[in-house]
Amino acid sequence: MSQDLRQVPQAETLSEGPTTADQYVVTGGAGFTPPPEVVIPTSLSREALRRFMANRLSVASTVLILFLLLLTLLANFLPLQNAFHHGPDLVLDAPPSGAHWAGTDSNGLDEFSRLVFGMRPAFAVGIIGQVITTLLGVAFGVVAGFYGGWVDNVLARITDLIFAFPSFLLAFLVVGVFGSQVTGFGGGTGSVMLITVVFALVGWPSLMRFVRGLTLSLREQQFVEAARTVGTPGWKIITRHILPNTWGLVLVQATFGVGAYISTEAVLSLLGLGVQSPNPDLGVMVSSGIGQLSVNPIEALAPSALLTIIVVAFAFLGDGLRDAVDPRGKE
Amino acid sequence: MSLLSFTIKRLIGMVLILIGVSIITFALVAYAPGNPIRTNVVQHATPDTIKMLMHKYGLDLPGYQRYFNYVGGLLHGNLGLSLAQPGVSVNDILASGLPVSLKLGGVSLLVALLVGIPLGIIAAVRQNRLLADNMNMGAMLILYSIPPFVLIPILQLIFAIDLHWLPAGQWGDDGWLGVKEWVMPVTVYAAGLAGFFARSVRSFMLEVLHQDYIRMARAKGLRERRVVYIHAMKNTLLPFASVLGPTIAYLVVGAFIVEDLFSIPGIGEITVQSTLQNDLTVTEATTLVLAVAVVVINALTDIFYTLADPRVRL
Numbered sequence: 001m002s003q004d005l006r007q008v009p010q011a012e013t014l015s016e017g018p019t020t021a022d023q024y025v026v027t028g029g030a031g032f033t034p035p036p037e038v039v040i041p042t043s044l045s046r047e048a049l050r051r052f053m054a055n056r057l058s059v060a061s062t063v064l065i066l067f068l069l070l071l072t073l074l075a076n077f078l079p080l081q082n083a084f085h086h087g088p089d090l091v092l093d094a095p096p097s098g099a100h101w102a103g104t105d106s107n108g109l110d111e112f113s114r115l116v117f118g119m120r121p122a123f124a125v126g127i128i129g130q131v132i133t134t135l136l137g138v139a140f141g142v143v144a145g146f147y148g149g150w151v152d153n154v155l156a157r158i159t160d161l162i163f164a165f166p167s168f169l170l171a172f173l174v175v176g177v178f179g180s181q182v183t184g185f186g187g188g189t190g191s192v193m194l195i196t197v198v199f200a201l202v203g204w205p206s207l208m209r210f211v212r213g214l215t216l217s218l219r220e221q222q223f224v225e226a227a228r229t230v231g232t233p234g235w236k237i238i239t240r241h242i243l244p245n246t247w248g249l250v251l252v253q254a255t256f257g258v259g260a261y262i263s264t265e266a267v268l269s270l271l272g273l274g275v276q277s278p279n280p281d282l283g284v285m286v287s288s289g290i291g292q293l294s295v296n297p298i299e300a301l302a303p304s305a306l307l308t309i310i311v312v313a314f315a316f317l318g319d320g321l322r323d324a325v326d327p328r329g330k331e
Numbered sequence: 332m333s334l335l336s337f338t339i340k341r342l343i344g345m346v347l348i349l350i351g352v353s354i355i356t357f358a359l360v361a362y363a364p365g366n367p368i369r370t371n372v373v374q375h376a377t378p379d380t381i382k383m384l385m386h387k388y389g390l391d392l393p394g395y396q397r398y399f400n401y402v403g404g405l406l407h408g409n410l411g412l413s414l415a416q417p418g419v420s421v422n423d424i425l426a427s428g429l430p431v432s433l434k435l436g437g438v439s440l441l442v443a444l445l446v447g448i449p450l451g452i453i454a455a456v457r458q459n460r461l462l463a464d465n466m467n468m469g470a471m472l473i474l475y476s477i478p479p480f481v482l483i484p485i486l487q488l489i490f491a492i493d494l495h496w497l498p499a500g501q502w503g504d505d506g507w508l509g510v511k512e513w514v515m516p517v518t519v520y521a522a523g524l525a526g527f528f529a530r531s532v533r534s535f536m537l538e539v540l541h542q543d544y545i546r547m548a549r550a551k552g553l554r555e556r557r558v559v560y561i562h563a564m565k566n567t568l569l570p571f572a573s574v575l576g577p578t579i580a581y582l583v584v585g586a587f588i589v590e591d592l593f594s595i596p597g598i599g600e601i602t603v604q605s606t607l608q609n610d611l612t613v614t615e616a617t618t619l620v621l622a623v624a625v626v627v628i629n630a631l632t633d634i635f636y637t638l639a640d641p642r643v644r645l
Binding site for chain 1: 344348351352355356359360363364476477478480481483484485487488491492499579580583584587588591592602603606607609611614615618621622625626629
């Protein structure tokens with residue numbers, strides 16, 4: 001019986017969709033003292049974490065992403081070759097050796113260090129851009145879905161417009177217009193910041209539609225109705241009841257979005273519109289490496305392989321998260 | 332909603348979105364930081380020359396008037412003047428690239444359809460078979476998810492540098508060499524689309540094959556070939572219109588990467604080079620032309636869809 005108390009509501013709610021962890025707190029009536037083993041809290045997020053940890057591919061991807069992220073963040077403190085100025089042993093397009101693990105590029109700079117530093121724009125645009133996109137998308141989506149009315153209408157028209165515009169073109173146009181103004185700023189961080197902002201501005205509508213849909217369905221559920229009945233103000237219903245029920249699925253969307261942002265950033269830099277040449281960036285490295293294919297193919301293959309690995313790792317991570325927070329979606 | 336009122340409503344929506352698109356492209360370029368004449372056209376010009384050029388480009392007018400002139404020009408098919416090459420019309424700059432891009436995109440789309448649709452059908456009909464479904468769809472997933480900037484260096488390394496079978500970074504030759512120049516760009520361009528088509532066709536087909544009318548067709552003793560290629564095929568190709576949107580977006584992005592890395596003088600490459608030279612009116616024009624194409628194609632798809640499938644008429 002004590003086992004049933006813990007298990008049954010869980011099985012029910014799982015089949016209905018994600019709900020808050022609060023629902024599982026067993027509060028017995030008078031004289032009910034739960035035996036110690038019942039108190040073990042198996043909240044929904046803990047269940048999701050368990051399912052996620054069971055997916056080896058996703059866990060491996062997470063470890064890989066964290067490793068690469070740490071590597072690029074701590075690059076300044078690691079005993080790497082100089083990625084910006086060549087040393088006295090200047091050799092152009094050198095093959096891999098003990099001193100240069102991935103050889104040198106056409107400027108004689110260490111390819112491996114440039115790969116490590118070159119991940120910075122990718123991660124910065126991918127993660128920071130996606131965080132801003134998510135904040136905007138969730139804020140607008142919840143407001144549009146919860147309040148409806150003219151707010152919803154105005155936002156729907158704006159999203160229609162941005163949806164009709166192919167997002168790559170819009171990003172291309174904005175980066176093209178403002179790119180030359182910011183390239184000199186902060187040693188290459190200017191273009192990274194510009195691209196991040198542009199992606200966030202172009203990217204939020206799709207997330208907004210997603211969150212709006214979630215909010216619309218949550219709004220009609222009984223626990224929201226109950227909250228409304230006891231006079232809970234709107235903002236409190238949003239923060240206490242709606243948002244906690246959306247974060248799992250939003251996180252999944254955002255994870256997939258990071259990969260998309262990283263590859264679009266690489267494409268823009270590859271075309272010469274993003275990060276500018278002396279600054280290390282994977283897209284820039286692919287573009288300059290293609291010219292050296294017959295001399296030293298590693299210069300193009302290494303950055304493009306690294307980019308693919310990062311993008312694919314985020315895709316696997318997203319897959320694992322989706323199966324973890326929404327097990328019904330698993331075929 | 333009747334078909335006519337749906338069509339009218341959709342067309343009005345399309346026009347409103349087109350106006351929005353024109354406002355966005357215009358405002359971004361018109362209010363770009365810096366004086367476009369001073370940064371672009373002349374380095375050592377007298378104030379009088381700049382004034383004269385500002386007048387020629389209509390930049391001395393107030394913003395709303397410039398917008399109306401811009402839209403008026405657009406309605407006459409006039410995309411304005413180039414900033415980097417004074418006096419040259421943007422139409423002339425883009426005119427040389429547009430046929431190249433359309434041909435390249437068209438051929439690649441055709442190849443992707445010819446490869447993707449049959450593979451998708453085979454995978455659906457022989458669901459869960461190792462070779463026909465699992466390995467086939469695995470390969471398609473790889474094709475779909477591998478970015479062009481990875482595929483291009485690998486292909487160039489193998490076929491141009493190691494084997495010397497195909498030329499890299501050449502374009503516009505006649506005869507057999509000209510044909511060989513097409514092979515790699517079309518392969519890269521079509522690869523992702525073929526994977527996307529194959530996977531969509533498989534899922535549409537599987538959905539249709541599980542419907543009652545297919546069971547009925549089989550029950551009355553029709554040949555399997557007829558059931559699949561006539562009965563199921565009709566309802567498989569219909570939702571295919573819904574993948575057109577992502578296809579167009581893919582073609583646009585593909586045009587930029589493929590043309591840039593293979594040095595093909597198409598509209599994408601022209602736009603990239605113009606943007607790098609700060610010739611923003613060219614960027615503006617390309618963005619607008621491509622965005623208009625996307626908006627119009629999406630609207631036509633919606634209308635076609637309601638015509639072809641009465642179930643979506645709400």
